[in-house]
Amino acid sequence: MKLKISxxxxxGFLLIGFQSYAQVAAEEGVLTIDRIFSGEFRQEYERxxxxxxxxxxxxxxxxxxxxxxxxxxxxxxxxxxxRSIFVSAEKLQIPEGSLxxxxxxxxxxxxxxxxxxxxxxxxxxxxxGDYWIYDLKNESLVKLGASFEPSxxxxxxxxxxNQEAFYVHKxxxxxxxxxxxxxxxxxxxxxxxxxxxxxxxxxxxxxxxxDGFSFNDAGTHLAFWHLDxxxxxxxYMINNTDSIYSKPIPIQYxxxxxxxxxxxxxxxxxxxxxxxxxxxxxxxRENYIPGMQWVNHDLLLIQQMNRHQNKLTVWSYKPTxxxxxxxxxxxxxxxxxxxxPDVSSNNWGSNDLTLVDGGEAFLRMTETDAWRHxxxxxxxxxxxxxxxxxxxxxxSLQATTKNHVYYIxxxxxxxxxxxxWTDLKGNGKDKRITPAEFSGLNSYNIxxxxxxxxxxxxxxxxxxxxxxxxxxxxxxxxxxxxNASYNSKLNTLKLPEVKFTKVTTEEGITIDARMVLPxxxxxxxxxxxxxxxxxxxWGQVALDNQIGFINIxxxxxxxxxxxxxxxGTPCLNGSAWRKSIYRKIGLINANDQAxxxxxxxxxxxxxxxxxxxxxxxxxxxxxxxxxxxxPEIYQTGVAVAAVSNxxxxxxxxxxxxxxxxxxxxxxxxxxxxxTYAKNLKGNLMIIHGTADDNVHYQSAELLINxxxxxxxxxxxxxxxxxxxxxxxxxxxSRHLYNVITNYIIEKTPPNN
Numbered sequence: 001m002k003l004k005i006s007x008x009x010x011x012g013f014l015l016i017g018f019q020s021y022a023q024v025a026a027e028e029g030v031l032t033i034d035r036i037f038s039g040e041f042r043q044e045y046e047r048x049x050x051x052x053x054x055x056x057x058x059x060x061x062x063x064x065x066x067x068x069x070x071x072x073x074x075x076x077x078x079x080x081x082x083r084s085i086f087v088s089a090e091k092l093q094i095p096e097g098s099l100x101x102x103x104x105x106x107x108x109x110x111x112x113x114x115x116x117x118x119x120x121x122x123x124x125x126x127x128x129g130d131y132w133i134y135d136l137k138n139e140s141l142v143k144l145g146a147s148f149e150p151s152x153x154x155x156x157x158x159x160x161x162n163q164e165a166f167y168v169h170k171x172x173x174x175x176x177x178x179x180x181x182x183x184x185x186x187x188x189x190x191x192x193x194x195x196x197x198x199x200x201x202x203x204x205x206x207x208x209x210x211d212g213f214s215f216n217d218a219g220t221h222l223a224f225w226h227l228d229x230x231x232x233x234x235x236y237m238i239n240n241t242d243s244i245y246s247k248p249i250p251i252q253y254x255x256x257x258x259x260x261x262x263x264x265x266x267x268x269x270x271x272x273x274x275x276x277x278x279x280x281x282x283x284x285r286e287n288y289i290p291g292m293q294w295v296n297h298d299l300l301l302i303q304q305m306n307r308h309q310n311k312l313t314v315w316s317y318k319p320t321x322x323x324x325x326x327x328x329x330x331x332x333x334x335x336x337x338x339x340x341p342d343v344s345s346n347n348w349g350s351n352d353l354t355l356v357d358g359g360e361a362f363l364r365m366t367e368t369d370a371w372r373h374x375x376x377x378x379x380x381x382x383x384x385x386x387x388x389x390x391x392x393x394x395x396s397l398q399a400t401t402k403n404h405v406y407y408i409x410x411x412x413x414x415x416x417x418x419x420x421w422t423d424l425k426g427n428g429k430d431k432r433i434t435p436a437e438f439s440g441l442n443s444y445n446i447x448x449x450x451x452x453x454x455x456x457x458x459x460x461x462x463x464x465x466x467x468x469x470x471x472x473x474x475x476x477x478x479x480x481x482x483n484a485s486y487n488s489k490l491n492t493l494k495l496p497e498v499k500f501t502k503v504t505t506e507e508g509i510t511i512d513a514r515m516v517l518p519x520x521x522x523x524x525x526x527x528x529x530x531x532x533x534x535x536x537x538w539g540q541v542a543l544d545n546q547i548g549f550i551n552i553x554x555x556x557x558x559x560x561x562x563x564x565x566x567x568g569t570p571c572l573n574g575s576a577w578r579k580s581i582y583r584k585i586g587l588i589n590a591n592d593q594a595x596x597x598x599x600x601x602x603x604x605x606x607x608x609x610x611x612x613x614x615x616x617x618x619x620x621x622x623x624x625x626x627x628x629x630x631p632e633i634y635q636t637g638v639a640v641a642a643v644s645n646x647x648x649x650x651x652x653x654x655x656x657x658x659x660x661x662x663x664x665x666x667x668x669x670x671x672x673x674x675t676y677a678k679n680l681k682g683n684l685m686i687i688h689g690t691a692d693d694n695v696h697y698q699s700a701e702l703l704i705n706x707x708x709x710x711x712x713x714x715x716x717x718x719x720x721x722x723x724x725x726x727x728x729x730x731x732x733s734r735h736l737y738n739v740i741t742n743y744i745i746e747k748t749p750p751n752n
Contacts, residue, residue: 148169201253287304459545464546531563612747690720
């Protein structure tokens with residue numbers, strides 16, 4: 001039920017408008033859908049970088065100045081920003097033309113570059129494609145796995161001695177000699193039900209796992225995930241549009257209550273190609289393995305979670321002796337997070353523990369007391385040291401030096417984020433690194449040596465800007481993106497006012513709220529209200545960030561847009577705030593939203609008789625719950641890609657926050673919108689993509705059946721063969737947002 005910001009919210013906030021108002025002249029300062037899709041409001045973005053191993057430089061993909069339209073690699077010095085060509089476009093010519101670089105990695109000795117291109121989508125990400133190796137010494141360019149079909153390799157890596165490459169092809173791991181190009185298949189049983197070196201749908205979706213193998217720095221052993229999904233149920237989506245006969249699309253999808261894929265770690269001896277299996281306790285099917293990493297050539301860390309996801313165990317394993325030791329355990333009454341969802345997190349899916357003290361210890365964020373803290377854990381003896389003994393939450397861990405750790409926090413305002421540091425000994429002294437002038441949201445991509453960083457800043461009143469800085473001084477070395485042109489364009493519009501406030505419900509719960517007011521706001525008038533909601537553990541909406549075009553449009557039409565974050569969302573309000581939602585999704589979060597709405601609607605300028613609510617994914621579910629359970633508050637609702645019944649979502653997400661339905665079925669029933677569908681009184685629009693492999697179209701049809709049974713009138717829009725983000729196909733996004741906004745305007749009209 002997670003809503004990836006890059007997949008939905010970002011598109012939704014930027015690409016939205018009213019087609020019926022498209023003829024309004026641009027000079028009047030009114031935003032229209034035609035202007036939005038014309039590219040007039042074009043933001044700049046920095047290019048993705050790859051740091052040098054020592055952090056003293058970085059490499060980026062640029063367009064060639066000598067070969068039109070072709071990609072090449074440029075190297076920049078961190079300290080001076082001096083540019084040099086690393087690999088020119090002329091060196092990257094293949095039979096099909098110039099190599100289109102999607103990503104790249106550099107060999108350990110800097111002699112080779114591995115290029116990824118011609119990719120195709122696997123679930124949410126383009127992780128399957130072609131790999132080419134460029135040798136800087138002899139200037140040769142060679143394709144890996146040349147005998148395999150195009151765009152079929154995954155996660156290729158160069159060996160420690162740069163003489164081989166390893167990759168996944170059709171669920172098996174291969175090694176290829178870079179001189180002879182002889183290919184050896186290391187695993188033999190991969191067939192889709194058995195998965196080696198990569199993951200099934202649910203591991204990718206809920207643990208962020210994609211790349212499923214790594215080797216030690218000595219190149220003697222390769223560790224990999226092995227999943228047995230043969231008992232996982234098959235869910236069928238239907239493609240009705242690409243042929244006169246429908247085509248079923250099968251997907252392995254473990255529904256809540258179903259056991260996980262059986263998971264284990266294999267260890268390949270790269271001298272003999274023999275495989276040993278790491279014998280973790282507890283059984284392969286009743287546990288998860290969300291993380292694995294090498295500490296040194298003979299020490300592997302493995303993270304294991306039980307089925308309930310309320311106990312984490314970290315094991316150490318030595319491949320030479322096959323010695324397995326339990327070095328750390330962590331338990332909670334609710335759930336244990338592997339990755340902590342936050343707007344500042346920039347390493348989602350790696351799940352690696354941050355190594356410190358020369359590899360003798362690791363850092364672990366925990367919520368076993370009142371706040372989310374960072375602990376240092378000694379690998380040898382398990383001794384724990386509280387690194388952040390502060391009475392505030394750590395949002396995300398960013399980087400370490402020999403003596404310090406950088407982290408993101410915001411002790412005084414959960415709508416914002418800032419960079420801090422403290423020493424690794426837990427002496428209780430912290431320091432804010434982000435300067436005061438950067439009020440709002442701040443994120444950082446910090447170099448391996450922690451001396452440099454790419455700093456991104458935005459707020460409700462300031463456009464996104466990006467700077468290359470040094471640390472810890474935070475002095476700007478170079479401005480990478482200032483978005484001055486974009487900012488000038490925005491300022492030609494009639495822009496709304498943004499107001500932050502707090503709402504205290506009748507139950508004494510204080511909630512952050514962001515209000516977007518019409519450009520000509522008059523407190524003596526009454527305005528219709530549009531609540532935008534999410535409300536689950538993977539999303540925070542009342543943030544001090546760019547408000548986006550959907551809010552500008554709706555504010556210009558005379559709506560007041562309100563975002564509020566209930567208990568259970570990843571606000572920095574303490575562990576009890578976030579964990580209170582355990583087994584109460586659909587209850588405590590919906591209750592908080594409704595009670596906060598009742599309070600804020602007491603403001604004289606808000607029209608309590610004209611209230612609309614909308615949301616996507618978890619926000620769509622919230623919309624349904626609010627429309628069904630609190631019909632006296634909400635007049636109109638638009639629910640996009642919603643989970644109508646918690647019993648049809650995937651096991652990892654739903655069981656993490658709700659438990660197992662075999663043990664507490666009543667919580668799932670009580671928290672599901674479909675249970676309350678009979679109470680619908682207002683206007684409801686249901687929107688869903690029929691090829692949604694995350695929240696299946698089944699969810700919409702189950703709800704539709706229930707509404708029909710209860711003789712409730714509603715509206716719906718199905719998008720054929722569109723996924724959870726509903727963006728595939730010509731004109732889809734434009735059409736979708738016209739449906740959403742026109743419905744709200746029709747059913748809950750603005751002032752004349």
